[in-house]
Amino acid sequence: MAKRARSSLRTTKPLVKPPVRIGPLDAAALVGELRQFHEKAEDPDIERMPADDELYGALLYAEKHSPALRGQPDEVRRTAALKRVLLWEYVKEQAELHQVRAVDDARESGAHWAHLAPPLAVNAPSAAYNKAKRLRATALTDETPQAQPVRRTPEAVLRAERRLILEQAAERRAQEEAEKRHRLLVPVATRLLEQRDALHLDEDADYWLEEIEAVLPHCHTPLQMVSLHRYLDAAVRALTRHEERTARPAGLTEEARCAVTAAVEFMKAAAITP
Numbered sequence: 001m002a003k004r005a006r007s008s009l010r011t012t013k014p015l016v017k018p019p020v021r022i023g024p025l026d027a028a029a030l031v032g033e034l035r036q037f038h039e040k041a042e043d044p045d046i047e048r049m050p051a052d053d054e055l056y057g058a059l060l061y062a063e064k065h066s067p068a069l070r071g072q073p074d075e076v077r078r079t080a081a082l083k084r085v086l087l088w089e090y091v092k093e094q095a096e097l098h099q100v101r102a103v104d105d106a107r108e109s110g111a112h113w114a115h116l117a118p119p120l121a122v123n124a125p126s127a128a129y130n131k132a133k134r135l136r137a138t139a140l141t142d143e144t145p146q147a148q149p150v151r152r153t154p155e156a157v158l159r160a161e162r163r164l165i166l167e168q169a170a171e172r173r174a175q176e177e178a179e180k181r182h183r184l185l186v187p188v189a190t191r192l193l194e195q196r197d198a199l200h201l202d203e204d205a206d207y208w209l210e211e212i213e214a215v216l217p218h219c220h221t222p223l224q225m226v227s228l229h230r231y232l233d234a235a236v237r238a239l240t241r242h243e244e245r246t247a248r249p250a251g252l253t254e255e256a257r258c259a260v261t262a263a264v265e266f267m268k269a270a271a272i273t274p
Contacts, residue, residue, distance in 0.1 A: 022090045028052040030083050034062050037080045043068035059087055096135050103132045185225060188266045189216055189232050191259045198256035200249075202242045208235035229270070236263050 031052040038046050043065055050057035062084055069077045106116060113125035113132075120128045189212050196209055211231040219228050239250040239260055251257030 022086065022093055025086075025090050027055050027087060027090055030087055031055060031058045034058065034080055034083055037072070037076060038062070038065065038068055041069050041072050041076075055087065055091060059084060059091070100132070100135045103135070184266060185229055185232065186216070186219060188263050189228055192232070192235070192263045195251065195253070195256040195259040198252045199239070199260070200242060200246065200252065202238065205235055205238035205242055205250075208232075208238055211235075232263060233267050233270075236260075236267050240264065 029052075035046070035049060035052065035058075038049065043049075045065060045068075049061045049065075052058065062080070066077075066081070069080055103116060103120075113128045116132065117123065117125055117128040120131050122128050122131055193209060193212055193216065199205070201209070208231050212228065212235060215224060215228050215231060219225060243250050249257050250260045
């Protein structure tokens with residue numbers, strides 16, 4: 001008897017395939033459509049159907065009162081049933097997301113995995129840990145251009161979490177650098193503006209210093225800081241071009257020259273910093 005060929009499919013293949021998810025959905029609008037089906041079918045209990053934003057209760061009502069649609073065309077009944085399928089899938093996805101947050105809150109408040117085993121319907125702390133990691137996959141995405149959900153394995157979730165931690169750390173560093181530049185930006189711009197009368201100014205440089213003067217007293221929000229940064233950059237470039245054309249320093253005094261140098265060095269550092 002010929003030996004049966006071993007299947008080439010790996011046991012992990014179902015986990016490798018990116019899961020398909022419903023994602024964002026206007027559930028209330030779909031419940032409203034279900035309500036219209038029941039109203040057109042003259043469902044005698046339609047007044048008892050929960051509000052459109054009470055998704056779980058509305059679905060239970062639609063399930064219990066599905067016989068009210070029996071007199072409707074097959075297409076209507078089929079469409080109503082498919083909407084219920086879609087909404088239950090949405091409920092399941094949302095339930096997983098909320099359960100992840102509940103697990104996080106429990107852990108932050110001192111709950112051990114042994115405490116979480118019964119609520120997660122598993123028999124051991126390790127099983128609770130693994131299930132929580134699989135649930136967390138619903139809130140994470142991989143590194144593909146399409147940002148597919150992460151595979152539902154503890155290992156894949158841990159990799160995604162480590163990547164997320166690194167991304168968040170990089171973002172925090174970038175924010176800290178931006179805040180540091182913003183803290184230095186106002187003094188540098190103020191110092192340059194204070195030396196305005198001791199600067200060689202052409203029309204461009206004078207215009208951008210006027211812009212700095214207008215925005216500087218109200219520079220508090222990130223957007224205002226961005227505007228000030230742009231104006232200071234333009235003023236520095238105008239002063240530098242004027243120096244190159246005239247072969248003379250922009251500052252008439254030592255203090256003015258120091259102010260220009262500080263502004264130039266600040267803009268260079270800002271250009272290098274990511």
